[in-house]
């Protein structure tokens with residue numbers, strides 16, 4: 075395959091976003107619009123990317139650290155042809171050039187490949203789409219042989235042309251040589267006084283070139299973002315696609331319109347995900363997993379047959395097979411839960427390794443801790459890992475039982491099958507097989523009289 079030079083236009087101000095942030099840095103599925111376009115472009119082998127920036131140039135550049143991407147500035151926005159002109163010095167002589175837009179984020183690799191494949195000797199390609207309401211778009215003008223002859227912008231179109239429903243998406247592909255030759259010929263003699271890239275089509279025709287049209291699989295691929303309403307609409311459309319991919323790969327969703335994925339999600343089969351769950355970063359889910367409503371999972375690995383009950387938050391963690399979590403569990407970074415573990419309501423874990431079959435069922439904080447297998451942590455147990463300056467570790471052996479409301483002051487080790495009496499505050503290690511009790515002895519006062527209510 076020839077080399078491909080991808081020019082991405084991203085200089086526009088995006089006034090209608092009503093935002094200090096450059097438009098192309100607004101996000102869909104947690105990733106900036108421009109990053110979506112760059113990722114799609116990455117799928118093309120032997121490609122280099124040239125991003126044309128203008129408004130918020132520096133901010134846009136600073137958001138991307140990529141060696142395969144060149145940023146060029148268009149100091150004044152004089153039109154789409156002028157924008158592409160800024161990229162001309164960077165084009166490789168024999169490359170095929172693909173023009174994309176930083177605010178049209180959902181274009182797919184398949185469409186880009188089809189566009190490139192259609193470029194050949196004396197032929198360029200143009201991505202067009204039929205819209206019920208073509209208002210605002212450049213119209214595709216075809217001749218009697220149904221060949222594309224020109225694009226006419228809305229503001230320059232006559233009443234007949236305004237009836238045309240096939241519109242220009244803006245995406246086009248052609249040889250670098252042709253672009254270098256034709257672009258300087260474009261003038262700004264039109265209703266908007268801009269240099270229109272769309273004039274390339276009529277120029278190509280006048281040079282005896284054919285214009286091959288390609289259609290995207292779905293119209294969302296070519297929809298642009300001009301305001302926050304459109305941003306949210308594309309977000310939903312994209313989320314629905316992600317939800318459908320997940321369902322087709324064997325995971326049931328209670329409601330695909332109440333599912334959100336911001337990153338990579340891989341899942342086995344026969345999983346069930348209830349409403350309003352959000353998956354961020356890199357998440358993998360095994361098979362036979364049940365996730366209740368309102369769960370938030372970030373950068374984590376969930377094993378097989380795990381049950382995650384409502385309102386559980388999991389971040390940077392590994393969850394072993396058959397574990398049961400929540401409702402209302404908070405699994406913080408560095409948590410590794412073994413197989414058949416249980417972490418119940420209002421339990422917070424952080425940097426905690428929890429061995430197979432261990433249980434922390436209610437209202438606990440377990441941080442900087444290592445628990446063996448078959449441990450039972452009673453309700454309200456706290457590892458006091460922080461002395462105000464440093465963090466310290468708690469180590470708990472296999473089969474240990476920690477009674478409710480215990481305070482484990484780290485550094486602390488409880489050896490295998492140690493037993494901590496409820497309500498203890500531990501500052502010393504516990505030998506194996508022994509009972510640790512650390513609480514004031516109970517005193518009963520017989521015949522004690524309750525206070526009586528004072529007369530006013």
Ligand code: UD1
Pocket residue numbers: 083084085086087126128148150151152153154155156157175176177210211212213225227241242243244269270271272298
């Ligand atoms: C353009 C097309 C129109 C097409 C529509 C699809 C032209 C003349 N018209 O119209 O046929 O139907 O897109 O959405 O090309 N940009 C720059 N520098 C500039 C001008 C624009 O970088 O000087 C960028 C903008 O940031 C934007 C894109 O190019 O991402 C399109 O520009 P815009 O002004 O929105 O063009 P339209 O009038 O929508």
Ligand code: MG
Pocket residue numbers: 298
């Ligand atoms: Mg536009």
